Structures are given as structure tokens and as C-alpha cells.
Amino acid sequence: MVKRTSKKSSTMAKMADLHVLYQKSVQSSEFEIGFYDERYREIRGKRKMPMVLREDFCGTALFTKDWCESHPKRRAIGVDLCSDTLKWAMENNIKPAGASVAARIDLLNENVITVVTEKVDVICAMNFSFCIFETRELLKSYFANALKGLKDDGLFFCDLMGGTNTIDACEESHEIEGENATYIWEQASYNPIDNHTQCYIHFEFDDGSRIDKAFSYSWRLWTIPELKELLLEAGFKKVQIFWEEFIEDDDPDNDYMEGTGNYRAVTEIAQQESWLAYIVAEA
Numbered sequence: 001m002v003k004r005t006s007k008k009s010s011t012m013a014k015m016a017d018l019h020v021l022y023q024k025s026v027q028s029s030e031f032e033i034g035f036y037d038e039r040y041r042e043i044r045g046k047r048k049m050p051m052v053l054r055e056d057f058c059g060t061a062l063f064t065k066d067w068c069e070s071h072p073k074r075r076a077i078g079v080d081l082c083s084d085t086l087k088w089a090m091e092n093n094i095k096p097a098g099a100s101v102a103a104r105i106d107l108l109n110e111n112v113i114t115v116v117t118e119k120v121d122v123i124c125a126m127n128f129s130f131c132i133f134e135t136r137e138l139l140k141s142y143f144a145n146a147l148k149g150l151k152d153d154g155l156f157f158c159d160l161m162g163g164t165n166t167i168d169a170c171e172e173s174h175e176i177e178g179e180n181a182t183y184i185w186e187q188a189s190y191n192p193i194d195n196h197t198q199c200y201i202h203f204e205f206d207d208g209s210r211i212d213k214a215f216s217y218s219w220r221l222w223t224i225p226e227l228k229e230l231l232l233e234a235g236f237k238k239v240q241i242f243w244e245e246f247i248e249d250d251d252p253d254n255d256y257m258e259g260t261g262n263y264r265a266v267t268e269i270a271q272q273e274s275w276l277a278y279i280v281a282e283a
């Protein structure tokens with residue numbers, strides 16, 4: 001993605017850097033690093049932490065960088081097909097983190113289905129990126145390649161969105177902290193015949209300018225049982241689904257349930273309008 005430069009008369013949309021807006025809108029490394037650490041200890045029963053990460057579909061490699069910043073001995077490999085995004089990652093995330101962090105990171109411009117790396121403790125594929133694989137064959141070959149990249153006690157993490165809202169056209173938005181901008185997630189279409197969905201991220205700015213379709217995603221909306229089956233078929237030994245705990249809002253007139261940020265393994269759960277589940281597969 002090209003960084004937009006500006007003249008004084010430019011709109012906020014023209015001056016915006018899409019990658020910065022994206023990162024601020026959808027990524028939460030601190031939570032995810034804590035989640036991976038907890039699951040690793042819980043599942044592997046070890047006191048030691050996972051040290052080497054591979055972030056598949058790493059994009060701007062913010063998470064890769066944050067992982068290495070979370071411990072002076074942590075290393076990470078980021079894999080992405082888009083060389084321009086990896087260049088942006090290097091200039092804007094990796095180099096600014098300083099030489100000691102940068103020295104512990106490798107960015108690979110490769111396909112996650114075929115990439116060969118050293119065996120790592122954790123592989124992650126976040127923000128539903130694997131949904132780009134729309135057939136069982138492709139997704140299973142991706143999972144099989146992830147398994148090949150894990151140590152014997154490694155863990156694979158991915159997330160999935162779902163709920164009654166996601167099987168329909170819908171839109172949701174939130175302000176982006178410190179950017180005078182609003183992030184808009186649009187699910188433009190959903191086809192119940194093949195679960196194909198077309199989604200977009202748009203940005204709207206306080207000066208009225210807008211970036212329409214800043215990012216677009218042509219995905220299959222996989223279901224949890226399909227993912228579980230494919231992970232097991234690909235050779236993973238066990239798959240667990242982690243769900244956020246909710247509490248009722250204090251206001252008795254409001255039946256709104258508030259997310260606590262705590263996730264627990266579940267095998268049965270009530271459907272919601274919208275949910276984000278974490279899937280953890282054991283090598």
C-alpha cells in the first residue's frame with residue numbers, strides 16, 4: 001500500500017496512511033500475546049514460554065514486532081504474499097523498533113501454503129486471513145503446512161468471526177483512537193449456497209472525507225465445525241474453541257451483554273448476533 005503524501009489543501013483521506021489506520025482499528029497484540037502465553041502454559045503444562053513465533057498472513061508485521069518486543073529473547077518470522085506491505089512493515093514497524101528487535105525478525109515474501117521455515121513454538125493466522133482459502137482442499141493444505149512448521153509441542157492459533165449478523169449484509173463502525181477517523185466494516189454480501197462473503201473496510205474522517213473500500217476481502221465464511229474437522233484431518237491432535245465470557249450490563253433496563261476479555265474453552269454456547277472465537281490446535 002502506498003503512503004499518501006499531502007499538500008496543505010489535502011483532505012484527511014488524502015493524507016492518511018491506510019496501514020496505520022488498519023493497525024489501529026483491528027489489532028490488539030497485547031491481548032493476543034497474553035492469550036497465547038496462557039494457552040501454551042495451560043496446554044503444555046510448562047513453565048517456559050513459547051519463544052519462536054511464525055505469523056502467517058503477517059501484513060504489516062505489527063504483531064511479529066510486538067511479539068519480539070515482549071521478551072528480549074523472542075524471535076519471529078512473518079510470512080506474507082504482498083511485497084509492498086512487507087516493505088512498509090520493514091520501514092514503519094521493524095526498523096523503528098530498533099536493531100535488537102529487528103535482528104530477531106525475518107520477513108518472508110512467500111505463500112503460507114508452501115512456505116518452509118524452521119520449526120516454531122506458535123503459528124498464528126489472525127483476523128480471519130485464512131478465509132481467503134475457499135475450498136476444503138486449499139484450507140487443509142494450509143493447515144497441513146502450518147503443522148509442518150510447528151515443533152512437536154507447538155500450537156496453532158487462528159480466529160473466526162460469526163453470529164447471526166455475519167450471515168447477512170451488515171455494517172459496523174467505531175472511532176479510531178487518536179486518528180480523527182472512523183473505521184467501518186461492511187459485510188456487503190453473503191451467499192448461503194457457498195458461504196462466500198464480500199467484505200470491505202472503509203475509513204471516514206472528521207473533515208468529511210472518506211476512503212471507500214480501503215481494503216476488500218473476498219472470503220468463505222467458514223464455520224467452527226468445518227475448521228475443527230479440517231485441522232484434525234490435516235494432522236493436528238486436538239482442537240479447542242475459546243469463547244469470550246460476557247456479563248450483563250449494570251443497567252437493569254438494558255439487556256446488553258458486555259465482553260470481559262476473558263476467554264474459556266467451550267463445547268456448547270448460545271448463538272449471538274456477532275462473535276469472535278479463538279481456535280487453538282495442538283501439533
Ligand SMILES: C[S@@+](CC[C@H](N)C(=O)[O-])C[C@H]1O[C@@H](n2cnc3c(N)ncnc32)[C@H](O)[C@@H]1O
Nearest residue numbers: 057058059079080081082110111112126127129
Ligand atoms: C487481512 S490481512 C491480515 C493482516 C494481519 N495478519 C492482521 O491480523 O491484521 C491479510 C494478509 O494476508 C496476505 N495473504 C493473502 N494470501 C496469502 C497467502 N496465500 N500467503 C501469504 N500471505 C497471504 C495479504 O497480502 C494480506 O497482507
